[in-house]
Amino acid sequence: MTETADTTRKLPAAVEQFVLRWGDMGGQWGVNRSVAQIHALLYLAEKPLTAEDIAETLGLARSNVSNSIKELIGWKLIRRVPVLGDRRDHYEAEADLWLMLTRIAEGRKEREIDPMVEALTHVLAAAEGDPTLGKVAKTRLREMHGFVSTIDGWYGQMLTVPPATLMALIKMGTKVVGLLGLGRKPPPS
The missing domain is CATH 1.10.10.10 (Winged helix-like DNA-binding domain superfamily/Winged helix DNA-binding domain)
Incomplete structure (x- = not known):
């Protein structure tokens, strides 16, 4: 330095x-x-x-x-x-950590996620009309597009959550999953 x-x-x-x-x-x-x-x-x-x-x-x-x-x-x-x-x-x-994190996340989303969603949308459209493309590739492209689109939508929703509420959710960790009843079900006996 x-x-x-x-x-x-x-x-x-x-x-x-x-x-x-x-x-x-x-x-x-x-x-x-x-x-x-x-x-x-x-x-x-x-x-x-x-x-x-x-x-x-x-x-x-x-x-x-x-x-x-x-x-x-x-x-x-x-x-x-x-x-x-x-x-x-x-x-x-910027001294506000949430604002700083949000700005970094927004910048990364614009540079990385948005182009990926757009590219996958075009690739998926081309794949759907391609009779030479196999079933596995089409299925995986749909899954990838769905996953990336879901993450993109989730990010947009998280921007609307007040920072104090978001911090409380983060601190709860996996307890949120239990509260919502979304945890893993025990295997049948």
Whole structure:
């Protein structure tokens, strides 16, 4: 994370570890490491930071920071905020975890799920009219389309559930299944 001691600011150990770990996780999720590190830094920052502050703190090139900021603004995970007496742009991260999670999920859905639903819809339409396609392939395409469409619909429904209610459901875990009587039935004796 540090190029040289002269070009970076010293971060508290916990902040540095969070920035490093968030960057690693971002890389595993297909997000550029610098983008994830900048997000982590802004998320824990006490006050809005300039791009220069970010570049200096993380030891990143200014151009890398600018591109990363554009990406984070596009995801609506950070925003530009005015600071009285300073003409430079300052940035802060969305601090509401549910809003942050929702925005990430919406972005991933738009980039990954929506194109998959559209592609499967076209493939399924072509498959239904293809007499050369076997029964197994048609059945599995219908199942895949049904599954992905159901997940897509469920996601849309979950966006309407208030965060406090959603958190309560999450904390209940498998108890919800038992309450609804949807658990596995014991095998007949």
